Amino acid sequence: MTVGDHDGDHAAEPGHVPVLLGRVLELAAPAVERVTGRAPVHIDATLGMGGHAEAMLTAHPTLRLIGLDRDTVALERSAARLAPFGDRVTLVHAVYDEIPDVLGRLGLPGADSVLFDLGVSSPQLDEADRGFAYSYDAPLDMRMDRTRGATAADVVNTYPPAELARILREYGEERFAQRVAAAIVRERERAPLESTAVLADLVRTAIPAATRRTGGNPAKRTFQALRIEVNGELETWRAALPAALGALPVGGRVVVLSYHSLEDRITKRVLAAQAADTTPPGLPVPLPGHQPRFRLLTRGAELPTEAETTTNPRAGSVRLRAAERVREAP
Numbered sequence: 001m002t003v004g005d006h007d008g009d010h011a012a013e014p015g016h017v018p019v020l021l022g023r024v025l026e027l028a029a030p031a032v033e034r035v036t037g038r039a040p041v042h043i044d045a046t047l048g049m050g051g052h053a054e055a056m057l058t059a060h061p062t063l064r065l066i067g068l069d070r071d072t073v074a075l076e077r078s079a080a081r082l083a084p085f086g087d088r089v090t091l092v093h094a095v096y097d098e099i100p101d102v103l104g105r106l107g108l109p110g111a112d113s114v115l116f117d118l119g120v121s122s123p124q125l126d127e128a129d130r131g132f133a134y135s136y137d138a139p140l141d142m143r144m145d146r147t148r149g150a151t152a153a154d155v156v157n158t159y160p161p162a163e164l165a166r167i168l169r170e171y172g173e174e175r176f177a178q179r180v181a182a183a184i185v186r187e188r189e190r191a192p193l194e195s196t197a198v199l200a201d202l203v204r205t206a207i208p209a210a211t212r213r214t215g216g217n218p219a220k221r222t223f224q225a226l227r228i229e230v231n232g233e234l235e236t237w238r239a240a241l242p243a244a245l246g247a248l249p250v251g252g253r254v255v256v257l258s259y260h261s262l263e264d265r266i267t268k269r270v271l272a273a274q275a276a277d278t279t280p281p282g283l284p285v286p287l288p289g290h291q292p293r294f295r296l297l298t299r300g301a302e303l304p305t306e307a308e309t310t311t312n313p314r315a316g317s318v319r320l321r322a323a324e325r326v327r328e329a330p
Contacts, residue, residue, distance in 0.1 A: 017051065017311060017312055018051035018052045018055065018117075019117065019257055019304070019308075019312060019314070019315045019318050020257060020302075020304060020308065020315065020318060020320055021051070021052065021055055023302070023320060024052055024055075024115060024255055024257075024320075025055055025056065025059055027253060027255050027297060027322045028042065028056065028113040028115065028253060028255055029059070029060075030251075030253065030324075031112045031113040031251060031252050031253035031324070032056075032060050032063055032112050032113055033060070034112075034251050035112055039062050039063065039064040039088075040060065040062065040063050040064065040112045040113070041063075041064050041066065041108060041110070041111045041112050041113075042056050042060075042063055042064070042065050042066070042111065042112060042113045042114070042115070043065075043066045043067075043068065043099060043111045043113070043114045043115070043244070043247075044056070044065060044066070044067045044068070044115050044117075045068050045096035045099060045114055045115065045116050045240070045244065046068070046069065046096060046115070046116055046117045046118060047067035047068060047069040047074060047075065047078050047091065048069065048071075048074050048078065048117065049074065049077055049078055049081065050067065050077070050078030050081040050082050052115055052117060053065055053067055053078065053082060053089075054081060054082060054085075056115075057082065057085045057088060057089070063088065064088055064089075064090070065082070065085070065088060065089050065090070066090050066092065066102065066103075066106065066108075066111065067082070067089065067090070067091045067092065068091075068092050068094045068095070068096055068098070068099070068102060069091075069093070069094075070093065070094065070095045070144050070145035070231075071144050071145060071146075072093060072145070072146070072147060073146075075091050075093055078091065079091055090106065093145075095145075095236055095240075096116060096236065096240045096244075097236045097237075097239040097240035097243055099111075099114070099240065099243050099244050099247055100243050100246070100247065103247060110247045110248060110249055110252070111244075111247050111248065111252065112248070112249065112251075112252050112253075113248075113252060113253045113254070113255070114244045114247065114248065114252075114253075114254045114255070115254075115255050115256075115257075116240070116241070116244070116254070116255070116256045116257065116258075117257045118233075118237065118256070118257060118258045118259060118263050119233075119258070119259040119260070119263070120144070120227060133196070133223075134196055134197075134199075134200040134217055134219040134220065134223050135217075136196060136197075137195055137196055137197035138195070138196045139151075139153065139194060139195070139196075140152040140153035140156065140193060140194055140195065140196055140199060140226075141153070142223075142226055142227045142230045142231070143230055143231065144231050145231075149230065149231075150230060151230065152226045152227070152230050153192070153193060153194050155167075155226055155229055155230060156184050156188065156193045156199065156226070157188050157192045157193055161181050161182065161185050162181075164181040164184060164185070165177045165178050165180075165181035167225050167226070167228075167229050168180055168181060168221070168222055168225045170225075171224065171225035171228040171229060171234070171262065172221035172222055172223075172224050172225030172226075172228075173221060173261075173262075174221040174222060174225065175211075176206065176207050176208070176211070179206045179207065180202075180203055180206045180207070180222055182206075183202050183203070183205070183206035184199075184202065187202055196223075199219070199222070199223075200217070200219040200223075203218055203219040203222045204217075204218050204219060224260065228262070233263075234262055234263070234266065237263055237266055237267075238266055238270075241254075241256070241266070241267060241270045241271075242270060245270070245274060245293075245294065245323075245325070246329070248325045249325065249328075250325050250326065250327065250328060251324065251325065252324070252325045253297070253322060253323065253324045253325075254322060254323055255320070255321075255322045256320065256321050256322065257318050257319070257320055258318070258319050258321075259317045259318055259319070260317065264301055264319045264321070267319075267321050268301070268321065271294065271296060271321060271323045272296075274292070274293050274294040274323065275292045275293075275294045275295055275296050275323065276292060277290060277291055277292055278290040279291075291327060292326065292327065293325060293326065293327045293328075293329060294323040294324060294325050294326060295323065295324050295326050296321075296322075296323050297322040297323055297324055298320060298321050298322050301319035301320060301321055302319070302320040302321070303318070303319065303320075304316065304318050
């Protein structure tokens, strides 16, 4: 989020809870509870509707929360939700790779814990005019930050065919990327593509009938790919996670919730590199400067329980990973 998040809650809307809330609180607690002599600092880097943030503030009465989101609507809503916590809360209109800049502007040397709840938020999906969902007819926008940047309409109407196909293949993992891209190009030559419904129908007809009968809405992969491209999600994530790890002191923790394999692959690779001993092979003992800087807190990616997905269906694809800093960077 975030970029947004997958809180799945509209303020205090009943029946909606933040994804993996109990596990997130459990993993973050040791990092903030070890702090003495000052207020612990927690960054919710994908604030969304503020569900995780509210729970952290309630669980830890001295906690200072820094909440980031690129979506101004999310910031407005979470500001109202978190208002009872007063000056313990600082909300910033920023993308999550800007963590070092935000900390610098606030005069903070670092953060004790950081949460990333990646992907598109429930309100973004549920508000038809945002253009994220193929189930509503809306303008092709898909920007998480509607104050700047190109829209999905700009992408589908201006990108060269080969670039369109690459995005669909890499970001949407679409097997029929070439066919879908060709269909988009043919359509835009007649008239610009401006509607989610028109695009979804175009994708459906471009994909072979046998494939359309399984795997849900065939437009899902194309919409995912366009959203990732419009918001630069993967490039941002590749920069954001190392930046967040660099802001943590020894004992600090990061928790990451991701919702598709592309994000999770980056998370796994970055955390594994930080948790590895880089002593050259053949030496009898590990070299102090090459020992792991982090330890992994999860064995692989943790998946949601059946109870979690029953309560919150949007948690179905979540993958959780977490790590703790155990040594300062050399």
